[in-house]
Amino acid sequence: MPTEQTDRTRATGYRMLLPEEWAQVPLRQGTEAAVSAILDDAYSRIPKDAPADKIGPYKRELARRFHGAVAAAQETQALDMYLPVKPMGDGNFNLxxxxxxxxxxxxxxxxxxxxxxxxxxxxxxxxxxxxxxxxxxxxxxxxxxxxxxxxxxxxxxxxxxxxxxxxxxxxxxxxxxxxxxxxxxxxxxxxxxxxxxxxxxxxxxxxxxxxxxxxxx
Missing domain, CATH: 3.40.1000.10 (Mog1/PsbP, alpha/beta/alpha sandwich)
Structure with missing residues (x-):
């Protein structure tokens, strides 16, 4: 049995303070839910007056790039990935x-x-x-x-x-x-x-x- 002192001194996690434009993507559990939430939030910011024939290709390219980045990160056996996923002045989804x-x-x-x-x-x-x-x-x-x-x-x-x-x-x-x-x-x-x-x-x-x-x- 570990002692009380050991319990207090063994780190079990971490905390990084990031701006709200950055999102965490857990890479071992809960990945798909996190990716879906981030993409849904990005889609919600598409201008209402955007041409209908442009929206579909934009969504597909956005999803392709984002899923590609996540898949590449998972190949490294990483724990978490953080990306700036909200507009930073120019309205772009920045990777x-x-x-x-x-x-x-x-x-x-x-x-x-x-x-x-x-x-x-x-x-x-x-x-x-x-x-x-x-x-x-x-x-x-x-x-x-x-x-x-x-x-x-x-x-x-x-x-x-x-x-x-x-x-x-x-x-x-x-x-x-x-x-x-x-x-x-x-x-x-x-x-x-x-x-x-x-x-x-x-x-x-x-x-x-x-x-x-x-x-x-």
């Missing part, structure tokens, strides 16, 4: 940014393997072979956090037409040293990964993570 939340165990080790937390976090970030990334470390809500920022280039072979700016936070889960939490942000900015919009969104995501909090039973 130009996303946050992906995943959880992982120590790479190449069983539970209970001993390693320095910072070393483990860097190893987790290095698994995909990204070179020249900007790495830093600190604490978020009392847990070790390693931050990586880099630019991923376009990849026409995979249908990725634009480069993206990416920021990942890898954090040790309080009360369970073998579990690691990853929050990964990606944006194409206004078309360039280092343009003014991308810079502003990276600063915004850093502020989101500064206010990240663990949940305990």
């Amino acid at each position: 130009g940014a996303s946050i992906m939340v995943t959880e992982t165990l120590l790479p190449g080790h069983g539970r209970g393997a001993a390693a320095e937390p910072a070393e483990v976090a860097v190893r987790l970030l290095a698994k995909d072979g990204v070179e020249g990334a900007d790495l830093s470390s600190g604490e978020i809500d009392g847990a070790l956090a390693v931050r990586r920022e880099h630019v991923a280039g376009a990849d026409q072979s995979r249908g990725v037409e634009l480069g993206s700016r990416r920021v990942e936070y890898v954090m040790s889960v309080p009360g369970d040293p073998d579990r690691w939490f990853v929050a990964a942000f990606s944006t194409i900015g206004a078309g360039g990964p280092r343009d003014d919009l991308a810079e502003a969104l990276v600063e915004w995501f850093d502020a989101v993570m500064a206010n990240f909090r663990w949940r305990y039973e």
Whole structure:
């Protein structure tokens, strides 16, 4: 039986404060209901005077893009995905940014393997072979956090037409040293990964993570 102290110190969830334009899509349970609700909300904002012959194709393309993004996220075994799904000034349904939340165990080790937390976090970030990334470390809500920022280039072979700016936070889960939490942000900015919009969104995501909090039973 775990002690009362253990119960209080083992994190069982997380909380991120996001603007109302952003929606959470759970990727393991309740996915279809969440997707349907988001699409229904988007459809409800179609102007009443929109040409009837344009509405059907618009809805189909919107659903195709959104379902595609969700399916791609599910292939990564992620926990949750967050997307800006409401108008942000121009009325468009914007998929130009996303946050992906995943959880992982120590790479190449069983539970209970001993390693320095910072070393483990860097190893987790290095698994995909990204070179020249900007790495830093600190604490978020009392847990070790390693931050990586880099630019991923376009990849026409995979249908990725634009480069993206990416920021990942890898954090040790309080009360369970073998579990690691990853929050990964990606944006194409206004078309360039280092343009003014991308810079502003990276600063915004850093502020989101500064206010990240663990949940305990």
